[in-house]
Amino acid sequence: MKVLAVAPCFDEASQYSFTWYTRLRDAVKDKVTLQELLRDTAVRSAFESNVEAFRPDVIVFYNHGSEDCLCAQGGQDCVLDSRNVDKVAGKIVYTMACLSARKLGAQAYARGCIYVGYVETFTFTTDEEQLFCEAANSGFIAYVNGEQDWAKIKQIMIEAFNKAMDQAEDPWAKMWLQWDRDVLRIYALGVDTPESKCVFRKLAIVLFGPKVGWKLTKAFPVSVALFFVGLGVLLHDYCHVLWQVGGYKEILSLQGGYIGAAILVLGFILAYYQICLYLKR
Amino acid sequence: MDELEKAILEYLESRPPNWKWGTGTQMFSRDETIERFKKDKKFRKFIIERAHILAVELFMKGKAKRGSK
Numbered sequence: 567m568k569v570l571a572v573a574p575c576f577d578e579a580s581q582y583s584f585t586w587y588t589r590l591r592d593a594v595k596d597k598v599t600l601q602e603l604l605r606d607t608a609v610r611s612a613f614e615s616n617v618e619a620f621r622p623d624v625i626v627f628y629n630h631g632s633e634d635c636l637c638a639q640g641g642q643d644c645v646l647d648s649r650n651v652d653k654v655a656g657k658i659v660y661t662m663a664c665l666s667a668r669k670l671g672a673q674a675y676a677r678g679c680i681y682v683g684y685v686e687t688f689t690f691t692t693d694e695e696q697l698f699c700e701a702a703n704s705g706f707i708a709y710v711n712g713e714q715d716w717a718k719i720k721q722i723m724i725e726a727f728n729k730a731m732d733q734a735e736d737p738w739a740k741m742w743l744q745w746d747r748d749v750l751r752i753y754a755l756g757v758d759t760p761e762s763k764c765v766f767r768k769l770a771i772v773l774f775g776p777k778v779g780w781k782l783t784k785a786f787p788v789s790v791a792l793f794f795v796g797l798g799v800l801l802h803d804y805c806h807v808l809w810q811v812g813g814y815k816e817i818l819s820l821q822g823g824y825i826g827a828a829i830l831v832l833g834f835i836l837a838y839y840q841i842c843l844y845l846k847r
Numbered sequence: 848m849d850e851l852e853k854a855i856l857e858y859l860e861s862r863p864p865n866w867k868w869g870t871g872t873q874m875f876s877r878d879e880t881i882e883r884f885k886k887d888k889k890f891r892k893f894i895i896e897r898a899h900i901l902a903v904e905l906f907m908k909g910k911a912k913r914g915s916k
Contacts, residue, residue: 579869630872641872664871687871737858738868741894741901 567710569598570622574608574629574639582690583662586699587628593703594710598624603645609638613645617653624658626706631663631683634670646670654679660709662702664688667751672760675753676780680716682706686749689742697730697743705752716754723750778845793834801827851895856884 571591575584584604591600601620603612608629617625627645630637635644646654651670655677667683674681682705690698704726705719713719727747734740751758759776762768766787771779804823808816859881866877875883883890 577872578874579872582869689870690868692867692869692874737901740905741897742868742870744901744904745897 567598567624568601568620568622569594569624569626570601570603570613570616570620571626572603572608572613572629572636572645573605573627574637574641574645575605576640580629582692582695582699583628583630586662586695586702587626589699590626590628590703590706593707597710606639608645610643610645610650613638614650614653622657624660624706624709625654627659627661627663629663631661631666631670633665633668636661636663636666636670648673652677658709659683660706662688667753667760671751671753672762672780675760679753681751681753682719683751683753684746684749685751686745688746688749690746691736691739691742694734694736694739697734697739698746701726701730701743701746716752716757720750720752720757723747723752774842775846778842781845797827797830851898852891855894855898856881859884 571587573584573587575581591602594600601616601622603609603616616622625646627636630641634647636646637643638645646659647670651673654674656679658680659671659674660682662684664684664687667681667685671681671683671685688702701723705723708719708722713722724747727743727750731740731743731747734743751760753760759771760780762771766784767779767782770782770786773779774782801823804821805817808821812819859877862877864877868875868880884894885891
């Protein structure tokens with residue numbers, strides 16, 4: 567298994583995430599082929615070139631994140647965001663970064679990626695940081711040790727957080743361990759599915775299922791609307807001309823233009839059916 | 848402040864001076880947390896909500912453990 571690990575380190579919080587990454591590395595290094603982008607090398611260009619050249623199966627990212635970004639060294643740029651999310655298509659992304667499962671994870675999932683991340687901020691206490699680290703690392707360690715079922719891996723992670731809650735002495739730590747557990751998401755078939763606030767996205771998921779629904783962009787409803795509005799304008803003008811020729815009787819009689827319109831709609835449906843089949847792969 | 852808010856505030860005040868926690872990119876010391884808990888209504892409400900959720904889970908776990916014995 568080829569693993570590309572990215573761990574920037576540039577502020578107090580990221581010193582902890584960096585330490586957690588080094589512990590994860592120590593736990594799995596004998597079982598994986600590892601390529602690391604640490605500290606100053608954890609930048610977008612290096613990430614993209616390594617994804618191309620090293621062709622990793624898994625990308626491990628330990629640092630800050632936002633809804634649409636896994637932060638690069640320094641926190642100004644992103645290693646991964648919506649502009650280069652295609653780079654992780656078909657791969658596994660394992661991260662403890664805050665918030666990234668909200669949007670970036672959904673976008674990666676739509677591209678056939680298995681995404682392990684969090685939909686809210688990852689929170690921890692420094693006194694008992696070891697407990698947070700163990701729980702956050704537990705899923706990837708289980709995967710490297712041969713567990714392939716992501717539903718089971720999620721269960722392992724939940725149990726790790728529960729165990730950490732039992733072990734924690736500080737109620738503040740218990741509270742945040744519970745929080746981290748509750749905001750963990752694994753976007754994989756049969757585990758978690760990204761949630762969307764967008765009405766069109768929700769509709770697309772209901773109509774076409776999550777595999778297709780998450781891949782459609784804004785262009786899809788726009789293209790459907792344009793097609794039917796255009797067809798409506800065309801039919802209206804056609805019917806108006808028919809009315810001028812022979813009134814309503816002429817409109818209600820079978821016309822070649824109606825057959826043409828029906829063929830257009832049929833062709834449109836068939837074309838989109840083919841696109842759906844392709845997106846389902 | 849209600850009883851739970853007072854209890855949490857007393858708990859925070861009892862933390863050692865070097866006590867810290869981090870959320871996202873931010874790190875908070877004991878004093879910063881106390882300050883925020885007192886002044887930031889949204890933060891206080893959120894902490895109270897999470898404390899309730901934690902309490903419910905701890906009681907349910909206790910019930911399950913007792914039931915399995």
